Amino acid sequence: MKKVGLTLLTAFVGGAMALGTYKVFEKKYTDNMSFEERQKVYFTNNPLTVSSAGSVDFTQAAGAVTPAVVYIRTSYTPQSGGRSQMDDFFGDFFGQRMRPQGPQQASGSGVIISPDGYIVTNNHVVEKADKITVNLNDHRSFQAKVIGTDPNTDLALIKITGDNLPIVKLGNSDDVKVGEWVLAVGNPFNLTSTVTAGIVSAKGRNIGIIGSNQGDDDDSNPFQQQPSRPKLNKAIESFIQTDAAINPGNSGGALVNTKGELIGINAAIASHTGSYEGYGFAIPVNLAKKVLNDIKTYGSVKRGFIGVSFTELNNDVAEKLGTNKTTGLYVNELVKGGGAEAAGIRTGDIITKVEGQPVYESSQLQEHVGRMQPGDKINVTVLRDGAEKNFSITLKPEATAPKTAALSKSAEELFNKLGASFQPLTKEQKAKFNVNNGVVVTQVRPGRLFYETDIPVGSIITNINKQPINSVADIDKAITNLRNGNLIITGYYPDGTSFNNMFQVQ
Structure with a gap:
């Protein structure tokens, strides 16, 4: 009986250790799984x-x-x-602005x-x-x-x-x-x-x-x-x-x-x-x-692109384009250096099949490509000069503008949204508001951010996103890189009351 009891105890301890070890490795393994793979483990x-x-x-x-x-x-x-x-x-109706x-x-x-x-x-x-x-x-x-x-x-x-x-x-x-x-x-x-x-x-x-x-x-x-x-x-x-x-x-x-x-x-x-x-x-x-x-x-979607713009064909569109083909996707334009251009697709081609399946709706192509990564290949059939031709297109990542250009444009657009003009503070103004830096608001345009949030002419802006402001150039710099799209403006109203307003910028 003692031997039996010892055997059972040994088996129990060994099983518990094995289960504990399995759980440790299971968590480490599942961290790198896709959601579908995780679910297979769960529902098993x-x-x-x-x-x-x-x-x-x-x-x-x-x-x-x-x-x-x-x-x-x-x-x-x-x-x-x-x-x-x-x-x-x-x-x-009531002659006032609602906020x-x-x-x-x-x-x-x-x-x-x-x-x-x-x-x-x-x-x-x-x-x-x-x-x-x-x-x-x-x-x-x-x-x-x-x-x-x-x-x-x-x-x-x-x-x-x-x-x-x-x-x-x-x-x-x-x-x-x-x-x-x-x-x-x-x-x-x-x-x-x-x-x-x-x-x-x-x-x-x-x-x-x-x-x-x-x-x-x-x-x-x-x-x-x-x-x-x-x-x-x-x-x-x-x-x-x-x-x-x-x-x-x-x-x-x-x-x-x-x-x-x-x-x-x-x-x-x-x-x-x-x-x-x-x-x-x-x-x-x-x-x-x-x-x-x-x-x-x-952290973001890695999406591949064919590199074409197209029009979905129907009877009316076919008549305007001068083609007797009423189904498929008419290629209007190619992205220079894109996958379609590299594969030999031409403007005026009509995409009739994707992976051998007839294309009747633009959504068929969009969903299929939407599931793929840059570098993946997709096989399409096009109608050209009355005959069908097959092409293998390697999807390419979306072309992006240089980072500095994109940020510059964003800053310009955001500055316009502020809807105000500014001048550096004089010594007298700095002394009046007891500040070491800032700009004064000299103009507020109706319908823009400063107008809608009651930051009037004569207000002092000392910081934007916690960066000290002394000039328009400082404002441009502060609004170029926004964290999480948040814009925080700190300053004083003309009567000396301080404010610290946060806005969500789209």
């Missing part, structure tokens, strides 16, 4: 038990997903000089995709945020930081500090079929943990909303389909369209299949009222995987 140890894709019983899928869809609240400093239609209306009072707030949704707290949401949910609060389904609350954003896809990756958090399993949006049942999970109208059901209405939708001049919250603004025109391939839209009810506040929430797998991130609606009218749009998860892994690994 925590398998899902849900209904089949063909079932109309959504209870198991909803139960599996809801704990990992979070409510996001943000607060932000209003844009300097920003005026809403309501401000203009009431300001004109934002204190921090503004907004809300949206997010999806936990890693047990250690990584969350995917929309860029437009967090892009202006000074403070981000994440509330879980179990009422726990966390402060989140932005890891990175990608305005070209309207995606953002944020993180909270936690362990063993519930997650939603990443699915495969390529396998999504038009007509299959889906669930939209989010927090519309501040109604947390709301689940709605519908079907996939269409795939590969390009609705011209990313980068458009619509309002700040895509959910609450109707989109207008843009006319066909030459476009540079930066905004990537290949939405999954669904009739599952999506409303303001659903932004960044989950679109899942009946297995409980994430197939899309809810991003926009088509509406004339700002509320649900039957059409919602989600970013395909296969596109999101690439973007999110890049953000986590590199």
